[in-house]
Amino acid sequence: MIEKRYKEAFERASDERKEKILEVGIEEFSSKGYENANINVIAKNAGISIGLMYKYFATKEDLFITCIQRGIKILDDALDDIMKSDDKLLKKAEKLIRTTCIHSKRNANYIKLYNEIASERNGENAARLAREIEYSTSRKYVTSIAEALKNDDVRPDLDPRLFAFFLDNLITSLQFSYTCDYYRERFEIYTGVNIEEMDDEVIVTQLLKFIESAFTFEK
Amino acid sequence: MIEKRYKEAFERASDERKEKILEVGIEEFSSKGYENANINVIAKNAGISIGLMYKYFATKEDLFITCIQRGIKILDDALDDIMKSDDKLLKKAEKLIRTTCIHSKRNANYIKLYNEIASERNGENAARLAREIEYSTSRKYVTSIAEALKNDDVRPDLDPRLFAFFLDNLITSLQFSYTCDYYRERFEIYTGVNIEEMDDEVIVTQLLKFIESAFTFEK
Amino acid sequence: MIEKRYKEAFERASDERKEKILEVGIEEFSSKGYENANINVIAKNAGISIGLMYKYFATKEDLFITCIQRGIKILDDALDDIMKSDDKLLKKAEKLIRTTCIHSKRNANYIKLYNEIASERNGENAARLAREIEYSTSRKYVTSIAEALKNDDVRPDLDPRLFAFFLDNLITSLQFSYTCDYYRERFEIYTGVNIEEMDDEVIVTQLLKFIESAFTFEK
Amino acid sequence: MIEKRYKEAFERASDERKEKILEVGIEEFSSKGYENANINVIAKNAGISIGLMYKYFATKEDLFITCIQRGIKILDDALDDIMKSDDKLLKKAEKLIRTTCIHSKRNANYIKLYNEIASERNGENAARLAREIEYSTSRKYVTSIAEALKNDDVRPDLDPRLFAFFLDNLITSLQFSYTCDYYRERFEIYTGVNIEEMDDEVIVTQLLKFIESAFTFEK
């Protein structure tokens, strides 16, 4: 599913070096954005020469994508833990929201990268990235909802794929609100409070309330 | 609230010309993104010299912001029509979703611009833009929900500001799904259908269902 | 001697307007330098349109030269008063130095313009300007010294033209030290004191001492 | 005292290249002035790409300053040879004047650069440059005069710092008269002779006469 965008030489590099390059790359791309990120600077900060960087990655874009793939893995692993459990859908949702709050603070840079991708304007790239990033997540959401549907845990008239989509929209928006300048300000405009100063539990409670009723409402 | 970012000379230009410049600018910025947009191209396509462009706007950024402000107004006016009515909250929501579907197709470029802004990484700019763009919208949402709360139209234990925030997240995500490459692909991954080929009414129905129960659930 | 560099239309303008244009021009040129001065800004600050400015002056350079000519006249008139008197050479020198100190503060902008000219790199222009500016002054100096020579007021073995040249070098350097950033700092480096805080009389006394002996030394 | 204004990459360049860049830069800056000098032209004439130029110098200004510093060193070294001798003040002055005449012809471009700096209008820059350029020279002058004062070689009532200042004014003006268009014409206006055609010895003799009596006059 995930197409590698690095050269063979990169695989042969030490784990420490691989780690360092991606870490520095994520930092640069997430803080400056793709266009303003400077690959020469990334090389310098990673402690390697620019020549070697091009032995590892064919283009700036490839480095960028590889950084993203690294971020995806982290986020995906966290989601896995939650979705693999036997909890009921609402319990999963609760865990999901709570984990999102915590993760967004801890892995702010990955989220920022994700925001960067979301504004990609090259249709081809955007599509490929979306498949790489969203496929695995979407499966987990849809499957969980479909299962809940089978178990009569949720209202029978919902479309599991669209509901998964709505759910992910809420989670994603929340992530951005924790990490991206624009969305943070937007959060404060809506709520009157800076998201960093708000108690996570208020968010968990309210968002869960929003979702819970969405899923379980019955006439 | 909205700070003007054009020079006086721009005000003096003919309406036709103002229109043309912003239209061309929006097209360029939304299709290429801020960094890759080329002011010389915008000037040429708008039929004016680059020198005159700089008589109208002090910097590329100012032109960009002015394009955005133009987009905001269009979207805001549409929202106004809906929110000023005497309809109940859910009726408003229904109109809102339906209008969003239609508008997103018609004014795709404005939405794309909005997506571009949302990835702004200069904290100061991001905050200013967020205030310009979100304030008015957020007031309308919050007020409508607060009123519904007073009239017992919605569950009494919801936080009107957070619920307004969640609601807008859903609407915004939907807009992006209609217009931005990444989000369009993502929509298809979730639903299995290209959003252009999906009947809007399915989206309206399902999203309304999601929202409706969120707002009105009662034990 | 002085070639006019303005168009006929400028002559026909009101005195008030002529005054204003040159005043504003001198301010702009002396504060920013020729290259960085902006003729559009000068027009605006003088309260006329740029189109009219070009009815008055054919080029930016012509405006500059006309501003300079205006400055020359002011400085030259002051010199005239001193040199036309019947005083002996040293008395004239004393008056000259004292007047220089006072004038340099009052007409700082004219001096700055003069400094700007002195770095002109177009040989043709430089020569023409030098003739316009220096000719009259040099005559006065040389004549005064030649007269003093005839009256045995000064040492007989001095070359009146070279001594006039040296004298003017000292006066000119002093003027710059009062008005131009670089020369002011240089003055402080040499003397340890900011020239604005130094008592003019110390300068007068010391420079006079320097000159006096130069002229009158005898074995 | 002298702050370096080039990047590390410049240090690593071959001496030949460093030489070439500064030489070409000095030529361009001294012939066209700072504003009209063109960095692309300098790069081309120095045989390197513009990109590499910017690897060596962060800005046009930095290249300019580095060219200046190069000129300073040359002039300062020459002064050093003279002032370090055990000669009496007047002997030093004689050597100084004679060397100035010779040097001004040989290193005309350095002197022109100096003239360019002297019209700097950014106060901060001007001050910094003055300190870099004048400090060392002024110490040498003042020290020599102060010593002469101690040895009763000069009149006791002179202020060594102001006299050093006056002396340098004369030398500096002479340098400009050899090298800068405006000052050359001015010299001819005063003396009736083009400075290139005048016998240096006349200048040496007369200027020495002017200075000598200034320093040694006694009642």
Added chain:
DNA sequence: GATGAATGAGGTTTCATTCAT
């Protein structure tokens, strides 16, 4: 494998000058 010097196209911005009204 590793280096980093070198390239050069390309974009933003300025401003003297023109000319239709």
Added chain:
DNA sequence: GATGAATGAAACCTCATTCAT
């Protein structure tokens, strides 16, 4: 006489990428 909108050449600077060592 007066206006000011309009022009467009030209300059500084950036950075992805190459390649000789």
